[in-house]
Amino acid sequence: MLVLENIRYSRNSNDIIKGVSMKFEQGKVHCIIGNNGVGKSTIGYIIMGLSDYKPNEGRILLDGEDITNLSVTERAKKGITLLWQEPARFEGITVKSYLSLNRKIPQKEMERALELVNLDPKFYLNRMVDKKLSGGERKKVELASCILLKPRYLILDEPDSGIDIMSLDMIVNVIRHFKENGTGVIVITHRKEIAKRCEYSYLICAGKVLLEGKSERIVSYYEKTCDTCGHINYLEEN
Amino acid sequence: MDIVKGYEKEFDQLVEIYEKNTNDRSLRNPAVATIIVSGNRVVGLNSVNGMHVTSRVRSDGLVMIDVEIEDNTVIPVPVHLCTGFLEKKGEQLLRFNYIIGNNVKVKFKSHCILTRVEKLHHHMVSEMYIGKHSHVVYEDEHFHDEGGGVFVETITHMKVDEHAYFGSKFYETKTRVGRINVVMDVELAAHAKVNLESKIYGRKNDIIDIKEIMRLNGEHASGVATSTVFATDSAQAHVINEAYGNAAYSRGHIECNEVVKGSGVSVSTIPVLKVNNEKAELTHEASVGRIKQEQLETLMAKGLTEDEAAEFIVNGLLS
Numbered sequence: 001m002l003v004l005e006n007i008r009y010s011r012n013s014n015d016i017i018k019g020v021s022m023k024f025e026q027g028k029v030h031c032i033i034g035n036n037g038v039g040k041s042t043i044g045y046i047i048m049g050l051s052d053y054k055p056n057e058g059r060i061l062l063d064g065e066d067i068t069n070l071s072v073t074e075r076a077k078k079g080i081t082l083l084w085q086e087p088a089r090f091e092g093i094t095v096k097s098y099l100s101l102n103r104k105i106p107q108k109e110m111e112r113a114l115e116l117v118n119l120d121p122k123f124y125l126n127r128m129v130d131k132k133l134s135g136g137e138r139k140k141v142e143l144a145s146c147i148l149l150k151p152r153y154l155i156l157d158e159p160d161s162g163i164d165i166m167s168l169d170m171i172v173n174v175i176r177h178f179k180e181n182g183t184g185v186i187v188i189t190h191r192k193e194i195a196k197r198c199e200y201s202y203l204i205c206a207g208k209v210l211l212e213g214k215s216e217r218i219v220s221y222y223e224k225t226c227d228t229c230g231h232i233n234y235l236e237e238n
Numbered sequence: 239m240d241i242v243k244g245y246e247k248e249f250d251q252l253v254e255i256y257e258k259n260t261n262d263r264s265l266r267n268p269a270v271a272t273i274i275v276s277g278n279r280v281v282g283l284n285s286v287n288g289m290h291v292t293s294r295v296r297s298d299g300l301v302m303i304d305v306e307i308e309d310n311t312v313i314p315v316p317v318h319l320c321t322g323f324l325e326k327k328g329e330q331l332l333r334f335n336y337i338i339g340n341n342v343k344v345k346f347k348s349h350c351i352l353t354r355v356e357k358l359h360h361h362m363v364s365e366m367y368i369g370k371h372s373h374v375v376y377e378d379e380h381f382h383d384e385g386g387g388v389f390v391e392t393i394t395h396m397k398v399d400e401h402a403y404f405g406s407k408f409y410e411t412k413t414r415v416g417r418i419n420v421v422m423d424v425e426l427a428a429h430a431k432v433n434l435e436s437k438i439y440g441r442k443n444d445i446i447d448i449k450e451i452m453r454l455n456g457e458h459a460s461g462v463a464t465s466t467v468f469a470t471d472s473a474q475a476h477v478i479n480e481a482y483g484n485a486a487y488s489r490g491h492i493e494c495n496e497v498v499k500g501s502g503v504s505v506s507t508i509p510v511l512k513v514n515n516e517k518a519e520l521t522h523e524a525s526v527g528r529i530k531q532e533q534l535e536t537l538m539a540k541g542l543t544e545d546e547a548a549e550f551i552v553n554g555l556l557s
Contacts, residue, residue, distance in 0.1 A: 048535075048539055050535050051531060051535065071538070072535055072538040072539055073538045073541060073542065073543050073544070075539075076538060076539050076540055076541040076542075077541050080539075081539050081540060082539045084532070084536065087536060088530065088532045088533045088536045090533065090551060090554050091466075091495075091554055091555050092553075092554035092555055092556070092557040093550070093551075093554035093557075097554075101537070101540055101541075101542065101550070102546075102550070145540065149540055149541075
């Protein structure tokens with residue numbers, strides 16, 4: 001189990017995350033939902049341990065082990081990974097090389113991962129992971145890379161952003177693939193359509209967990225309340 | 239292949255070093271046009287139909303090589319130009335003169351094998367004319383000694399005639415640079431196109447100077463010049479990219495990316511864009527700095543250490 005215990009995080013004297021506690025299980029699909037700017041992605045970055053995202057208070061526990069002070073690499077080696085909302089581009093690196101990352105991965109496995117994200121391996125394996133890929137294509141390559149990593153916990157930051165509406169089903173299928181393979185998925189989104197497909201949700205408002213529970217109930221509350229109230233975060237911080 | 243009598247051993251040694259560094263066996267293939275220079279001597283020469291090569295050595299040691307390719311010639315396999323130096327110290331002076339006819343298609347692969355020298359000044363001046371509607375690619379790869387005693391100066395002046403294309407790749411990424419000064423000055427006639435690309439990896443106290451100039455003299459001429467430098471330790475790298483839009487509808491883009499690692503490096507990039515015709519369009523892009531944190535962390539989130547991630551990124555940049 002991956003546990004966040006009373007995480008607090010501030011930047012430039014602004015309290016961004018104000019005492020958040022969460023639990024994530026392997027083989028289960030979780031959602032962190034909330035309006036833009038409430039701190040959803042920040043929670044994802046804190047779990048991954050990115051530089052500039054060290055919590056001021058609280059602990060992150062993986063199967064009881066405190067990983068709060070571990071580096072990004074150490075967390076990744078323990079099975080945690082992150083799909084960025086806008087994945088970085090790399091000059092001169094082919095999709096094939098990016099997917100393998102110097103590991104010995106059979107080509108068939110790479111092809112299957114690309115097919116799962118609706119990319120034709122024949123056209124994509126030798127393309128570059130650079131700015132010539134569209135935002136949607138880049139995101140799909142990143143999803144394929146995550147599939148090959150077989151993580152224990154996967155943080156998906158706005159997995160549908162930059163991807164066409166037709167690909168929504170693909171994302172749902174990929175999330176199902178992760179679940180079936182025992183990965184604990186943490187979906188960060190403000191899209192109800194995505195959140196509804198998750199099992200357990202945390203509704204974030206102004207850096208706090210406002211509500212948690214079965215996704216159906218949380219999404220229903222979010223629809224009724226948060227859609228018409230986008231400024232709580234702004235009002236509190238000012 | 240004509241191997242000059244008495245220089246068979248030097249020829250073999252150069253070919254061996256080349257093959258070891260590249261896994262390419264083309265130099266002994268009789269179907270491949272080759273010019274092999276060792277020190278101040280041409281030691282091997284092989285020509286193909288439509289291509290004429292002559293060489294002579296001046297009394298001061300300057301090796302002069304003229305390459306002429308007839309109109310409408312298509313050379314299906316790359317022409318290999320191999321210049322090497324097998325002594326410990328010295329000076330290598332080279333002058334290449336290329337005249338490439340109209341409707342020619344050719345690719346040159348140049349290799350500079352300077353892996354055994356302690357101190358060398360390699361000075362090469364090239365003049366190249368590319369005829370109308372021709373398509374010429376020139377790839378230049380260098381292999382230098384790890385001691386850093388090599389000083390390479392390579393100065394190229396080119397004229398690319400109407401509707402012709404010239405693509406150039408200059409790579410010094412696999413071995414130590416020492417000191418390098420690359421100047422590429424290209425004039426383009428109407429509808430001519432050029433794509434200049436240079437990639438250099440500077441280590442220790444290497445000194446890198448790159449100057450690329452595109453003179454877009456003809457209407458609809460266009461060009462892209464891209465320089466990528468990775469500088470570590472106390473390497474110095476200074477890049478100047480110039481583009482002159484001298485004719486209507488000419489378009490040029492220059493790009494310089496310098497990635498640094500280490501507190502002792504010194505890098506700079508100076509773009510010069512000058513439009514002399516209101517219908518010309520020039521653009522510029524540059525970045526100088528460390529490897530982007532988001533790139534490093536993307537790879538670290540997949541289990542690579544910071545050093546492994548940096549190496550992976552740099553290998554891509556310089557590939």
